[in-house]
Amino acid sequence: MPASDKSKATNRTGKSRIAKLGSTITTQKAGRKSSGRQSFDVEAFVTTVGVGRTISTYNPKSYIFRQGMACDAVFYIQKGQVELSVLSRQGKERVVGVLNSGAFLGEGCLAGQPRYLASARASTEAAVARVEKATLAKALNDHPALSQRFMAFLLLRNGQIEADLVDHLFNSSEKRLARLLVMLAQVGQEAELRPVAAPISQEVMAARVGTTRSRINYFMNKFRKLGLIEYNGDLKVHSSLLNVIIRE
Template sequence: MSATAITAIIAERNQNPGSHLEEMTQGKRTLQFEKGERIYTQGDPADAAFLIQQGRVKITVVSPAGKEATLSICGIGDFFGIGCLSGLNGQSLQVSTATSLEPSLVVRLEKWAMVSALRENQAFRQSFIDYLLTCNTNIQEDLCDQLLHPSEKRLARVLLKLSRLGENADQAEVILPRFSHETLSEMVGTTRSRITYFMNKFKRMGLVHYRRGLVVHAGLLTEVVLSK
């Protein structure tokens, strides 16, 4: 991964389309969720988009056979559930499940209100397009990681991205919620045993340690991600 790509991860946190929705008076509700509480479940009606004001949210999907996979972890300023906006009629049912990883404040934006804002609010429309383009770039980076990089470097990048999701993303040390090794293995694309091995290695290297959660040393992890 290039230094430019790392900068893009950080810059993504500075883009905040939600700031253009502060004047919205209808079709918007701020909801509070406790750790582990579901915001919506796969198969629920897809009639709203969501914006995170505080906390982190995990997006998962379950196959017809019952196998669960983690698609992403969203943080402050991130939108999710935006599939309802796609196409002419949008997505009618949620294709994933959203679960709060910690106490979180989430703004529910009704579909019609989002569509109206995109049509009438030029500043929001441009900012939201920029946000989606950044998300698309990150998806391409994730795919490149899966195809080209070993699992150790992929894990380092995942931890680095997770460290940029919270309120203290600019600090050298960032405390993350305790993610299970199973969740990390789903995000990295490897086995849980390999995650355990690499996390122990990262701990010995001083890249992470545990104190009221997982403490990530972002600068040191960046060096691992950028290393050849």
């Protein structure tokens, strides 16, 4: 074979080897990329069944857990409304909170709390996920996205508890009721009439506000006559009710 032909054959062989090598490197890089860790789906974790995770549906007035039970899991409200209540040694029950979809409850177990300090009962039909303590603790440690969401909820709830305490210490029962209605209807600054998504009885309102049912009935009628609420079966709250809260 002439020298020029040998040189061409050698060049073709070299190019072929380089092409194969480049293909191999590309394939290896693609393989490494595809084997990377997938992003953690927070929503899927709290809304699907898995190891240490179950989902149950509760009818209105059904208990999710009761005060004094072993505190071994955290719950997440997927749908519906749940009220928290405390029973005194004298047998008096007081509603201390109402939580809606997207809220956690029973989180005290992560801090070593041995028993639930309150009872959780569905106010409406509710779908609630139960996550075992060990399962959630590991997930919070392994996945920052879940930790951030959980921390954001705790900070928001802590702020609400502080606001409730100030409300009870310094505001009249009329203002406390107005604040409760504004919160339930999620009223903003816009001039609008907003419905309360989940029904709430005057007994529950009285327990939340810290007064009697007769006083709640009196203030509800007063608010209705002033055009601040509509209360004919479905409860609707007007944004002007905010004026009752901020006035001296």
